[in-house]
Amino acid sequence: TRALREENRKLSDALGERERLVDLIGTAPSMQKLYRQIERLAPTDATVLLHGESGTGKELAARALHKLSRRADRPFVAVNCAAIPEGLVEAEFFGAERGAYTGANAARAGYFEQANGGTLFLDEIGELPLALQPKLLRALQEGRIARVGGRGEVALDVRVLAASNRDLKREAGEGRFREDLYYRLAVMTLGLPPLRERREDIPPLVEHFARSKAQQHGLTYTPFPKP
Numbered sequence: 001t002r003a004l005r006e007e008n009r010k011l012s013d014a015l016g017e018r019e020r021l022v023d024l025i026g027t028a029p030s031m032q033k034l035y036r037q038i039e040r041l042a043p044t045d046a047t048v049l050l051h052g053e054s055g056t057g058k059e060l061a062a063r064a065l066h067k068l069s070r071r072a073d074r075p076f077v078a079v080n081c082a083a084i085p086e087g088l089v090e091a092e093f094f095g096a097e098r099g100a101y102t103g104a105n106a107a108r109a110g111y112f113e114q115a116n117g118g119t120l121f122l123d124e125i126g127e128l129p130l131a132l133q134p135k136l137l138r139a140l141q142e143g144r145i146a147r148v149g150g151r152g153e154v155a156l157d158v159r160v161l162a163a164s165n166r167d168l169k170r171e172a173g174e175g176r177f178r179e180d181l182y183y184r185l186a187v188m189t190l191g192l193p194p195l196r197e198r199r200e201d202i203p204p205l206v207e208h209f210a211r212s213k214a215q216q217h218g219l220t221y222t223p224f225p226k227p
Contacts, residue, residue, distance in 0.1 A: 023060050023067075025208050028198030034061065034190065041188055042068035047140065049125075049185045050163040052192030058163040059123060061190060065161060066119040074118030079111050082127035089132050090148055094139070097149035112145045115158045125162040125185065126171060133178045140184050160185070 042065045050058040066076045084092050095110035139145050144153040162185045171177040214221040
């Protein structure tokens with residue numbers, strides 16, 4: 001009995017450390033599977049496509065992949081592709097030289113250069129305009145980018161993670177997303193389970209949000225009564 005209790009304590013401590021380290025909360029079997037996948041993929045430089053419904057924690061999983069990687073002390077740059085005006089997407093991604101377009105009063109680095117040495121997370125990648133997708137594909141294949149208005153290319157070391165709540169394989173099949181870009185992004189895939197498939201994680205999630213909000217507003221946290 002003592003041995004089982006000690007083993008249980010060690011496993012609980014390990015699980016608590018894992019949850020703290022990757023900022024994901026949950027002990028459901030589907031989450032345990034996700035933790036194992038993250039731990040296997042994090043040390044690699046493989047491009048990973050995260051898919052799941054809105055609110056399932058795709059950015060948290062991307063941050064976990066970065067935090068557990070050799071790039072952990074380098075930048076993590078998160079980009080919401082749906083929030084960038086279409087006319088500025090190329091400059092935002094690859095940067096621009098001074099005078100490249102109206103209002104470009106100084107040279108500026110794009111997201112790829114900002115993430116050099118680290119990780120670039122492209123959220124809602126399915127919203128990326130078709131016109132820019134070939135340039136993104138080339139950047140992924142060659143590891144080089146060209147600033148808007150620039151004459152040369154810049155070699156970069158960036159790990160790219162992408163996420164979408166759409167079925168990108170189906171989108172590619174229907175011509176709304178480049179098929180070659182899809183396969184370049186989906187070297188490895190991670191699926192994030194919706195909460196309805198892990199209802200046992202609702203109590204710890206409620207505790208987490210209640211505790212964090214109490215801390216945010218300077219209030220004393222009162223635990224919920226146990227059922």
